[in-house]
Amino acid sequence: METAPAYHLILEGILILWIIRLLFSKTYKLPETYKLTEKEKEDLIEEWQPEPLVPPVSKEHPAITYDVVTGPPSHKIIINGKECVNFASFNFLGLLDNERVKEKALASLKKYGVGTCGPRGFYGTFDVHLELESRLAAFMKTEEAIIYSYGFATIASAIPAYSKRGDIIFVDEAACFSIQKGLQASRSFIKYFKHNDMEDLERLLKEQELEDQKNPRKARVTRKFIVVEGLYMNTSDVCPLPDLVKLKYKYKVRIFLEESLSFGVLGEHGKGVTEHFGVNMDDIDLISANMENAVASIGGFCCGRSFVIDHQRLSGQGYCFSASLPPMLAAAAIEALNIMEEDPDIFTVLRKKCEHVYSALQGIPSLKVVGVSFAPALHLQLERGSGSRVTDLQRLRSVVDYCLDRNVALTVARYLEKEERFLPPPRLQA
Amino acid sequence: MTESPLTKAANGEVGPHVTNGLKPGRNGVLRSVHRCQQDEEEVQRSSNHGGFYNRPFLESYEETPMLVAVLTYMGYGVLTVFGYLRDFLRHWKIEKCHIAREREEQKDFVPLYQDFENFYTRNLYMRIRDNWNRPICSVPGAKMDLMERVSHDYNWTFEHTGRVVKDVINLGSYNYLGFAENTGVCADAAAEVAMTYGVGLASTRQEIGNLDKHEEMEKLVAEFLGVESAMVFGMGFATNSMNIPALSGKGCLILSDELNHASLVLGARLSCSTVRVFKHNNMQSLEKLLREAIVHGQPRTHRPWKKILIVVEGIYSMEGSIVRLPEIVALKKRYRAYLYLDEAHSIGALGRRGRGVVDYFGLDPGDVDVLMGTFTKSFGAAGGYIAGRKELIDFLRSNSHSAVYATSMSPPVVEQIITSMKCIMGEDGTTIGSDRVRQLEENTVYFRKKLREMGFIIYGNNDSPVVPMMLYMPAKIGAFGREMLKRNIGVVVVGFPATPIIESRARFCISAAHSKDMLDRALSAIGEVGDLLQLKYSRHRQPASSARPFDHLYEDIDG
Numbered sequence: 001m002e003t004a005p006a007y008h009l010i011l012e013g014i015l016i017l018w019i020i021r022l023l024f025s026k027t028y029k030l031p032e033t034y035k036l037t038e039k040e041k042e043d044l045i046e047e048w049q050p051e052p053l054v055p056p057v058s059k060e061h062p063a064i065t066y067d068v069v070t071g072p073p074s075h076k077i078i079i080n081g082k083e084c085v086n087f088a089s090f091n092f093l094g095l096l097d098n099e100r101v102k103e104k105a106l107a108s109l110k111k112y113g114v115g116t117c118g119p120r121g122f123y124g125t126f127d128v129h130l131e132l133e134s135r136l137a138a139f140m141k142t143e144e145a146i147i148y149s150y151g152f153a154t155i156a157s158a159i160p161a162y163s164k165r166g167d168i169i170f171v172d173e174a175a176c177f178s179i180q181k182g183l184q185a186s187r188s189f190i191k192y193f194k195h196n197d198m199e200d201l202e203r204l205l206k207e208q209e210l211e212d213q214k215n216p217r218k219a220r221v222t223r224k225f226i227v228v229e230g231l232y233m234n235t236s237d238v239c240p241l242p243d244l245v246k247l248k249y250k251y252k253v254r255i256f257l258e259e260s261l262s263f264g265v266l267g268e269h270g271k272g273v274t275e276h277f278g279v280n281m282d283d284i285d286l287i288s289a290n291m292e293n294a295v296a297s298i299g300g301f302c303c304g305r306s307f308v309i310d311h312q313r314l315s316g317q318g319y320c321f322s323a324s325l326p327p328m329l330a331a332a333a334i335e336a337l338n339i340m341e342e343d344p345d346i347f348t349v350l351r352k353k354c355e356h357v358y359s360a361l362q363g364i365p366s367l368k369v370v371g372v373s374f375a376p377a378l379h380l381q382l383e384r385g386s387g388s389r390v391t392d393l394q395r396l397r398s399v400v401d402y403c404l405d406r407n408v409a410l411t412v413a414r415y416l417e418k419e420e421r422f423l424p425p426p427r428l429q430a
Numbered sequence: 431m432t433e434s435p436l437t438k439a440a441n442g443e444v445g446p447h448v449t450n451g452l453k454p455g456r457n458g459v460l461r462s463v464h465r466c467q468q469d470e471e472e473v474q475r476s477s478n479h480g481g482f483y484n485r486p487f488l489e490s491y492e493e494t495p496m497l498v499a500v501l502t503y504m505g506y507g508v509l510t511v512f513g514y515l516r517d518f519l520r521h522w523k524i525e526k527c528h529i530a531r532e533r534e535e536q537k538d539f540v541p542l543y544q545d546f547e548n549f550y551t552r553n554l555y556m557r558i559r560d561n562w563n564r565p566i567c568s569v570p571g572a573k574m575d576l577m578e579r580v581s582h583d584y585n586w587t588f589e590h591t592g593r594v595v596k597d598v599i600n601l602g603s604y605n606y607l608g609f610a611e612n613t614g615v616c617a618d619a620a621a622e623v624a625m626t627y628g629v630g631l632a633s634t635r636q637e638i639g640n641l642d643k644h645e646e647m648e649k650l651v652a653e654f655l656g657v658e659s660a661m662v663f664g665m666g667f668a669t670n671s672m673n674i675p676a677l678s679g680k681g682c683l684i685l686s687d688e689l690n691h692a693s694l695v696l697g698a699r700l701s702c703s704t705v706r707v708f709k710h711n712n713m714q715s716l717e718k719l720l721r722e723a724i725v726h727g728q729p730r731t732h733r734p735w736k737k738i739l740i741v742v743e744g745i746y747s748m749e750g751s752i753v754r755l756p757e758i759v760a761l762k763k764r765y766r767a768y769l770y771l772d773e774a775h776s777i778g779a780l781g782r783r784g785r786g787v788v789d790y791f792g793l794d795p796g797d798v799d800v801l802m803g804t805f806t807k808s809f810g811a812a813g814g815y816i817a818g819r820k821e822l823i824d825f826l827r828s829n830s831h832s833a834v835y836a837t838s839m840s841p842p843v844v845e846q847i848i849t850s851m852k853c854i855m856g857e858d859g860t861t862i863g864s865d866r867v868r869q870l871e872e873n874t875v876y877f878r879k880k881l882r883e884m885g886f887i888i889y890g891n892n893d894s895p896v897v898p899m900m901l902y903m904p905a906k907i908g909a910f911g912r913e914m915l916k917r918n919i920g921v922v923v924v925g926f927p928a929t930p931i932i933e934s935r936a937r938f939c940i941s942a943a944h945s946k947d948m949l950d951r952a953l954s955a956i957g958e959v960g961d962l963l964q965l966k967y968s969r970h971r972q973p974a975s976s977a978r979p980f981d982h983l984y985e986d987i988d989g
Contacts, residue, residue, distance in 0.1 A: 036725060041721065041725045044724060044725050045721065045724050045725065045765065048724045048734055048735075048766065049766070050735070050736065050737040050738060050766055050767070050768070051736045051737050052821075053677065053737065053768050053799055053800075053822060054677065054821055054822050054825035054826075055825065056821060057821070057824045057825050057828055066635060066636060066640035066827075067638055067640060068640055068641070068642050068645060069638055069639075069640060069641050069642070070641070070642045071626075071627070072626060072627045072628045073627075073628070073631060073632070073633070073638065073639075073641075074628070077638065079638060086638075088633065088637060088638045089631070089632040089633045089638060089639075090632040090633060091632045095630075096628050096629075096630055096631075096632060097628045101628075101629065102624060102625055102628060102629065105624050105629045105842070106621055106624055106625060109612065109617065109620060109621050109624060109842065110612055110617070110621070111568070111569075111612060112568070112569055112570075112612060113569045113570070113571075113610050113611050113612040113617060113810060114610075114616070114617070114620050114810055114811050114812075114842065114843060114846040115609075115610060115805070115806055115809070115810045115811045115812050115843075115846070116570060116603075116806075116812070117570045117603040117604045117605045117610045117806060117807065117810060118570065118602065118603045118604055120563060121562045121563055122562070122602050122603070122922045123564060123566055123570060123574065123600065123602045123603050123920060123922070124570070124603070125563050125564065125565045125566070126565065126566060126567065127565055127566075127567045127577060129565075130565055149665055149812065150664055150665035150667075150668050150836065151836065151837055152665075152668060152672075152831075152832070152835060152836040152837075153665060153667065153668050156671075162542060176835070177831065177834075177835045178835060178836075181671075181672075181700065181831070184700055185696060185699065185700060219540075220540065221540065221544070222540060223540050223541075223542065224540065249535075252538065252539045252540070253539075254536075254539065254542070282533065290837075292630060292631075292632055292837040293632060296628070296629070296630035296632055297629060297630045298629075298630055298631075298664065298837060298839075298840050305530070305533070306530045307530040307531060307532055307533075307542075308542065310530060311542075311543065313563075314551060314555075317667070317692055317693075317696060318665075318667055318668070320692075321667055321691065321692040321693060322665060322666065322667035322668075322693075323604075323666065323804075323806040323812055325812075326811075326812050326840070326843060328624070328629065328842065329629060329630075329840060332629045332630065411633075411637040411638055
């Protein structure tokens with residue numbers, strides 16, 4: 001065996017010593033750009049001035065003073081002391097001052113009191129809630145329904161219960177504000193498609209399919225949803241539901257349908273846009289609606305198959321962490337459902353009246369009507385906007401005041417300018 | 431100890447509870463921990479911190495006994511093992527599967543739920559599901575009628591037998607001042623309004639949903655709280671989730687307590703501000719965060735924060751603790767932050783005049799920037815409010831999501847709030863309101879004292895009407911609920927995920943409508959069940975005193 005040459009040993013010895021030094025030397029720290037002394041910190045704290053909690057609101061802001069309504073809001077309404085024909089509430093079936101509804105609400109009040117004093121999980125479930133849920137499920141011919149105590153919170157709690165971070169949602173641009181809040185709370189990827197434009201949606205779906213093929217493992221756990229409204233609040237037209245169902249099966253996405261304006265309005269028996277188009281209810285994964293429009297009560301509900309709805313009972317935030325619907329409002333809703341079931345003619349009457357108003361409003365100079373002919377809520381928009389939102393709003397407000405003087409109540413459609421994603425132009429709502 | 435996914439997840443939170451003695455106290459301010467040998471820990475803390483408080487602030491959070499913690503983990507471990515076994519059997523169709531299934535046509539869609547997300551629900555929650563969602567068919571007052579339900583397939587489905595269990599003592603509803611009633615002044619007034627105004631409104635506040643009744647109610651709320659003006663919303667949950675985004679946005683900092691309610695957490699998330707969490711009711715942690723935030727500014731850019739908002743609650747409903755408001759107000763003034771106080775449980779329930787936690791500490795309501803609360807608990811109605819300076823409310827009237835997009839409150843509910851508030855303020859000419867406030871105080875002190883004497887571990891402040899009693903083990907959660915129901919008492923039990931995994935508890939909500947007799951009956955039943963299930967864990971038995979219940983309530987140890 002040869003002995004190693006001397007320089008080999010010396011080199012190796014130096015390397016070993018170097019390694020030992022590295023092992024025991026301190027780790028290299030990024031030098032802190034600054035380390036403040038206590039005095040400097042105190043000075044910073046003294047100097048910092050926050051903004052005022054709220055920015056000042058000008059006195060002429062249109063939304064500070066509300067119009068005051070005295071007396072019950074029904075076909076005639078007393079605004080600021082003047083009695084007007086009411087074209088501004090969403091009282092589509094006229095049930096707001098129906099005697100039967102009021103009687104039932106009163107009976108319920110005498111039995112249960114006003115509030116429920118607890119969320120659904122802790123003695124806040126009343127038999128009226130269970131009855132309302134089963135009636136709604138029977139009415140819509142689905143397996144199960146779930147009730148929320150506030151219309152806004154219904155879809156805003158339903159979407160985040162199913163769609164989490166990493167999932168993909170395709171939404172129409174004209175989606176209403178509560179859907180936008182639900183989307184924001186869900187932290188998923190949101191893709192907007194142009195309003196009622198099926199080609200645009202198909203394009204987005206195709207793009208997504210290509211992405212999926214690149215990464216099949218991720219695609220297997222990414223849920224995809226389409227969220228549409230039956231009758232859009234912002235544009236008063238209907239979504240093309242049969243096309244959407246075709247797209248659903250072709251690209252394997254689930255559909256959530258929001259029917260706040262179309263429940264109790266469209267369809268022969270008022271079952272909404274699925275009846276209107278003759279689409280099978282099972283094809284829609286979740287239907288959500290609020291009971292504050294046609295069903296003149298308060299609250300909202302979701303209905304669908306038990307597989308889908310049952311999940312919300314533990315993970316819908318607005319359901320688990322909030323007090324339940326006051327029982328008299330639930331009783332009022334049940335009675336309204338009774339009326340809707342007994343007398344399906346009211347829907348035809350409503351539709352005729354809508355068409356009548358629609359044709360009568362055509363041809364008004366410089367105001368154009370936005371919406372389909374059978375929509376009960378129409379928008380009147382200025383034909384030529386002046387370019388500035390504020391002046392447009394002022395002009396519309398003067399139109400409203402003029403109408404109020406002549407005893408007709410209209411209202412300017414309200415939007416939160418900074419928060420809406422696609423801000424609709426100023427318009428009146430009738 | 432078995433390392434199951436459940437315990438792994440919760441270990442971070444639970445660790446401190448199992449070690450002995452040497453950890454810093456949960457309530458940062460003044461904890462003199464006895465460094466004695468084993469797991470003895472001092473229970474009562476009386477804090478008289480530099481003269482901030484003019485009354486004793488007694489809280490206690492006795493530590494989990496070591497043996498109990500070990501047994502609880504083992505219990506969860508066993509359940510998890512059985513859970514996996516059951517899933518296996520269901521998958522291979524050996525056991526009948528009750529779970530609802532996806533449609534045949536949609537079988538090749540991406541599954542809607544991941545299997546693991548529902549593991550807890552399927553295997554642990556299902557076993558004791560009959561303790562929740564119990565339907566009632568009467569007023570949720572001090573006594574209620576429950577609908578009887580049975581399950582023939584181990585809680586997968588329920589059937590109503592049609593029988594009604596009458597006169598169950600209600601220790602679960604949030605009925606602090608007893609206004610959940612169907613007779614009396616409030617109910618009559620609400621009935622009248624229901625007949626004249628109807629029940630629904632079908633329009634938003636900014637359009638034509640603003641009744642004169644709403645304006646009247648808002649003025650009354652402002653007067654009740656002692657502030658300039660107030661604004662009311664239809665749902666308490668939505669009040670938080672829709673208004674915090676209006677108050678704070680990008681570039682702002684929200685400092686929120688560890689145990690804040692889901693609505694506050696959602697509101698903070700939706701606002702797109704930076705959110706930092708401080709330890710529960712721990713003023714040192716809060717001060718540290720405040721100093722760091724102001725000195726270092728926004729992360730990475732180091733620009734100064736636009737504003738800092740501290741979000742706390744009056745009474746925390748799972749712990750029964752009361753916020754340390756005087757210290758927070760002092761901190762807020764020193765560091766120029768804004769304070770958002772959520773008085774969901776404390777409005778009406780604390781304070782000599784029932785005006786909430788601000789009244790309880792004797793502070794000036796102008797010190798709190800945003801006072802928020804709900805009407806569901808003490809007023810027997812529904813909805814929430816925000817109160818404060820006029821500029822704040824004007825801003826909210828024009829910029830709140832709820833005013834623009836959500837329907838306004840129903841008229842009979844408004845009337846109930848107006849009448850009950852007038853009653854508490856004494857403006858209806860009777861003393862019913864102040865009697866009830868006093869009755870609630872007495873009931874609370876009596877109930878807590880008796881439970882402590884019996885040897886149960888009770889969390890929270892001595893004055894809070896929310897009384898959490900520790901159960902710890904998963905099997906006892908279900909057993910306690912069912913045994914109490916057999917004795918005709920309805921209680922609320924909570925477990926994971928509303929609480930840390932080994933700290934499951936039963937939560938009692940005292941009401942002014944409970945008579946001493948009802949409380950005694952409840953206490954004897956609880957004592958019985960406690961002996962049966964061995965729930966008397968406390969190691970600090972206090973001798974039963976025969977003195978009057980609130981002998982030393984207002985001991986003034988100032989100075």
